[in-house]
Amino acid sequence: MQVPGRKVAVVGMGGAFPTCSDLKDFSNKLFSDQSLIREWDKATAYGKNIRSSVSGFITEAEMGLEPIYSTLVENYPETYIDKLNRIPDANLATADIGSIWAMLGAQEAIAMAGWSDAETQSEGTGVVVGSGGGGHEILRNAWHSFFHHKKKTRLVGSHAVDRAMVYRDAANVSCLIKNKGVCESIGSACATGLGNIGYAYRLISFGLQDRAIAGGVEGTSLETFIGFDAMQVLSRGFSPEESSRPFDLQRNGFVCSFGGGIVALEEYELAKARGADIIAVIDNYFNNSDGDGDMFAPSFSGQQRLWKGLMAGSGQKPDVVKVHGTSTPAGDAIELLSVVDALGHDGYHISAPKSQFGHMLGAAGAVEFITALLMLKHQKVLPCLNSAHLNPEQESFQKSGHWFGPFEPLAAFRDLIPQNSFSKEINHIACLNYGFGGTNSAISISREL
Amino acid sequence: MERQEIIDGLVEILKTVRTIDQDKLVAVTEETDFIADLNTPSTEMINIAAKAEQKFDVEFEDDDIDGLGSTVKDIVDLILRTKERA
Numbered sequence: 140m141q142v143p144g145r146k147v148a149v150v151g152m153g154g155a156f157p158t159c160s161d162l163k164d165f166s167n168k169l170f171s172d173q174s175l176i177r178e179w180d181k182a183t184a185y186g187k188n189i190r191s192s193v194s195g196f197i198t199e200a201e202m203g204l205e206p207i208y209s210t211l212v213e214n215y216p217e218t219y220i221d222k223l224n225r226i227p228d229a230n231l232a233t234a235d236i237g238s239i240w241a242m243l244g245a246q247e248a249i250a251m252a253g254w255s256d257a258e259t260q261s262e263g264t265g266v267v268v269g270s271g272g273g274g275h276e277i278l279r280n281a282w283h284s285f286f287h288h289k290k291k292t293r294l295v296g297s298h299a300v301d302r303a304m305v306y307r308d309a310a311n312v313s314c315l316i317k318n319k320g321v322c323e324s325i326g327s328a329c330a331t332g333l334g335n336i337g338y339a340y341r342l343i344s345f346g347l348q349d350r351a352i353a354g355g356v357e358g359t360s361l362e363t364f365i366g367f368d369a370m371q372v373l374s375r376g377f378s379p380e381e382s383s384r385p386f387d388l389q390r391n392g393f394v395c396s397f398g399g400g401i402v403a404l405e406e407y408e409l410a411k412a413r414g415a416d417i418i419a420v421i422d423n424y425f426n427n428s429d430g431d432g433d434m435f436a437p438s439f440s441g442q443q444r445l446w447k448g449l450m451a452g453s454g455q456k457p458d459v460v461k462v463h464g465t466s467t468p469a470g471d472a473i474e475l476l477s478v479v480d481a482l483g484h485d486g487y488h489i490s491a492p493k494s495q496f497g498h499m500l501g502a503a504g505a506v507e508f509i510t511a512l513l514m515l516k517h518q519k520v521l522p523c524l525n526s527a528h529l530n531p532e533q534e535s536f537q538k539s540g541h542w543f544g545p546f547e548p549l550a551a552f553r554d555l556i557p558q559n560s561f562s563k564e565i566n567h568i569a570c571l572n573y574g575f576g577g578t579n580s581a582i583s584i585s586r587e588l
Numbered sequence: 589m590e591r592q593e594i595i596d597g598l599v600e601i602l603k604t605v606r607t608i609d610q611d612k613l614v615a616v617t618e619e620t621d622f623i624a625d626l627n628t629p630s631t632e633m634i635n636i637a638a639k640a641e642q643k644f645d646v647e648f649e650d651d652d653i654d655g656l657g658s659t660v661k662d663i664v665d666l667i668l669r670t671k672e673r674a
């Protein structure tokens with residue numbers, strides 16, 4: 140249980156962001172209303188066999204990395220070279236691309252936090268990082284070599300397991316920074332990024348750890364992309380920068396993207412005592428399940444309970460709600476109505492960062508948490524790009540007779556949803572993320588005053 | 589195939605293993621121990637063996653790999669023994 144009076148501060152952040160050289164570049168592009176979504180050559184190479192072709196992807200070269208392909212197994216990246224000498228070769232040998240991004244993000248977050256080696260490597264420091272992990276080229280080519288080409292197992296070498304295991308991102312970060320506290324991954328589909336941060340927050344507020352490196356990553360992977368493409372849930376028919384359009388009447392799916400977000404959390408008094416720059420204070424984290432037996436559909440009652448749990452911690456009405464806002468027809472409408480149900484018709488704004496970089500799956504909650512930190516820092520609300528036309532008519536479920544939420548059509552909430560970034564005083568932000576399986580996560584943060 | 593020719597080929601393989609200190613590869617002899625002298629991570633030994641199979645066009649038996657020592661001589665002997673068996 141929570142130790143009374145024990146608070147958690149965010150003291151560092153870092154990550155991997157599509158088309159961006161670093162966190163500053165990411166921030167500049169976001170607040171100048173740019174889209175980070177591009178046509179993906181790896182997808183278009185498959186022609187009509189792939190339905191969607193836009194993504195917020197990141198290439199190896201963009202991250203200063205070079206894959207070294209095995210001479211034994213076709214298309215098998217045996218390891219990577221870090222052209223910028225940030226990660227030792229021994230750590231690169233055990234990492235897939237997402238784990239490398241996690242390690243780079245952890246380095247940045249720790250540098251920003253200003254933790255000493257003694258603090259980083261203590262028993263009081265934990266690592267909680269995860270990914271959605273829908274598959275990648277390491278597993279695909281390793282399996283293909285054995286099952287299809289009938290080759291010996293040893294041709295893929297000895298790193299297929301450590302580069303593909305569920306908690307590979309956390310394990311690689313832990314081996315890099317040499318912490319002696321916990322090392323775990325939380326998996327909750329598209330709520331993974333926020334789930335890991337929320338779990339790390341609990342470790343500290345419950346008194347189990349003093350510090351944590353936490354977040355989520357989703358390494359660029361066509362293998363992951365095609366799974367969602369097969370479900371027909373990806374955006375199609377728009378230019379890349381117009382493809383992700385949360386709440387817009389014409390939205391027809393999400394943009395499958397990739398990235399990484401890592402934050403450094405620290406017990407508040409410890410951070411204050413050493414004079415750390417406190418980016419934000421976490422007020423509360425709450426998560427639950429829909430409980431309706433439906434793997435995919437969003438649940439209004441589940442989200443109502445989510446808001447109740449979140450607000451019970453602080454009772455603080457947020458100035459900005461950073462929504463999940465995927466750009467899928469079903470998800471956005473339920474989410475907007477549940478936000479209005481919880482917070483009323485005015486007094487706050489809605490920010491939908493997926494409109495700028497797409498849906499980063501297991502990284503989404505963590506990278507979007509970083510966008511919330513940036514909003515607090517810059518006192519600017521990030522927009523919901525492409526939300527040009529909101530439905531002036533009721534959604535079909537609002538007419539069903541079973542509906543017990545707001546009855547106004549989405550267009551009634553136009554004023555809550557900015558199409559451009561703008562400045563305003565921001566003291567409190569709520570972040571929302573949901574995932575397959577009916578999992579819902581929410582976190583609330585405040586500006587240090 | 590001459591033993592030195594095999595050692596030279598093994599050094600070429602070792603140059604592709606980024607976790608090995610490349611500076612130590614200038615003085616590799618039959619007595620060199622992959623683990624004790626080159627600090628090769630034990631997890632990389634199977635990668636080296638698999639690449640040796642490809643480079644010298646041989647296929648080791650699992651029992652031979654299980655019993656393989658950690659010196660250059662051990663793997664040179666295994667390559668020659670396997671070639672004789674073929």
